[in-house]
Amino acid sequence: MAALFRRSSTICQCQRAFSTSTPRAVSLQWDKNDPEALAEVLPPYPYGPTRWYKQSRLGLYGGQRIQFGNNVGEKFKTKSRRTWHPNIFTRKLFSKSLNRVVQVRVSSRVLRTIDKLGGLDEYLLGEKEARIKELGESGWWLRWAIMQTPTIQRRFRGERTRLGLAANPEQNEVIEEAFQNLAIAEKSTEQLLEETEPITMDGAFTVEQPANLPVIKFRVAPGKHVMLTPNGWRRTRPSPEHWQKPIKEKITAEITSPVARKVQQYAKILDKEQSQPDAVQLTEYSRARLISLAKQQYKAELAPKIEARFSKHLLLLRRKKALRTKRKVLRKRKLTGWSEEKAEQQMNRKGQELAKSVKLVAPAKI
Template sequence: MASLFRSRPNVLCQCHRSFSTSAPRAISLQLEKNDAEAVAETVPAYPHGPTRWYKQSRLGLYGGQRIRFGNNVGEKFENKTRRSWHLNVLTRKLFSRALNRHVQLRVTTRTLRTIDKLGGLDEYLLGEKEARIKQLGESGWWLRWAIMQTPSIRKRFAEERIALGVTGEQVNEEAREVAEAQTGIEEATEAEAEALAETGEVVEMDNTFQIEQSPDRPPLKFRVGPGKHIYLTADGWRRTRPSPTRLEDMAIARRHKILLEHVIPERERDFKKAMVLQQQTLPVEQRLSAEERVKMLRQVKRMWSQDLESRARLEFEESVTVREQRKAERKEVKRIERQRERKEKGAEMRVEIA
């Protein structure tokens, strides 16, 4: 019951603290804010699939609980009236030893009690039984993967393997794979780093949070405060700061989304038809497999998206130019009107004086 009386964190105080201080900031790992394809290639798929009922439970640690429905039964005449039992969902900052910082989560009181019994958030997330994996949900699985990338958890797993008698060759092979993945992060595209360098600043981190990610995908981001995120780029962690072109970027993003909804489906249908016809003309040994066709379609859709983004930017710039021209014309009309009024008033004053 101690968890039920835990005091709520002072959110306002956290928002105004300097990010570059030595004290670690709280992190809220927002799975839905990241690129879906980047997450699919980086994070292993959740074994139990997406949430089908009570879908808000995918946004926190709900322990597999849902709203329960039943009846109130009268004592005398046993009349039944429908009722429901809702979950007691709290927003708490729980400390993770692996990440060496607090993690802001939506968690039910029952799950919070289980976390206290097990001795911390990390122990709850690293549970190996099937029931625990099912209770984690999509957000819990995402956070479980995040802490499993930290050196402390990797060291713990290595010690467990040694205790179980796993050969050193297997451990060394896994270490080489981790090193190769880390090298891939360091060799990520310079375009992302340059883009973030213009609108971001280097973050002083404790190097405990390391992620394996394909360099061909957008960097995963983690929320550290209202409107603030940190990104993993080729030159380390970077914190975003408000950009002077934020509103323009939002308008371009809206135009880009509309173009995607109208253009991509038709292009995709035409591309699939053309691909089928092309594959039929090729020998069997030269035809692409289903997986290769899917990869090719993804690459082509990415190229289409980039082209449509450029088109949306051009349309936005044209609309801004037209708007500025109309604004200048209105100003000129008002200026001419003011000059005419001043001349009329001057003429009237001269007549009165005469």
């Protein structure tokens, strides 16, 4: 589940060069995600980030870190400083819930605990305080990942039934959606590649995806999923208009800035009317409701102005982009055959046209 929300520009190279063997595993490292996006879907780790021996954030170290002490000579009791490092391995462990092999950095002590409990899933799903502390941030992330799978959701539903608790309708919806999501494996590979984008990975946590198994798909938000395919971890593409949202928010903030002052003036007028002896006294709820309705009305009046300025701003950007493209084409096709003076004249003329177009479509003050 690596880098699930980070913007990715390159495709993960998951094939070994000059090899016909099984594709290399794809990373499951959690710390490459966008922190803000990750905070929206992942519950915060209750014990906070690792403060000492920070490489333990990248694996299942079980809370172990470097120990410091002394070597003491037998004869003269001479002391010399020394350190004890935890015994760390890179192992491939099978996850029943993911139905995949997960490659993870793990200490020898945690490895013995996993063998004793009967698998990686049982270790990650431990509920005691000491186990949660041992997991660390990466283990907490991996625990959340397996809890989204249909296998674990079915297990939780069975536990609620045995305890006599009412079924959680939201959980049932998630389970049904998880089973429906497995049907994505029936899609052609070309269609899947068109609808999704790759996620850049590294090698701390990895999951192997055999070609004969269905796609693993996690729901991280309404209509947004991340999935493990034979081509690596991928996510649903963002909306092509996502870059327009910050622009519109900025324009809205500029135009609606006087609304707060108008609301304050309305509140003062309302208080002045309430001070009259023959006025009907309003409750706190009624007063707050009137102020809220006035605020909504002020914003509704400004909505056409916001749309007008936003459309003009988009027109300006499109004209700039068109001129920029035209200049590039001219530079490629004609610049090599022109003299320096003619080329400079052409560039100056295009610059003047750009300035005129900017003046023509600049948003008027509203």
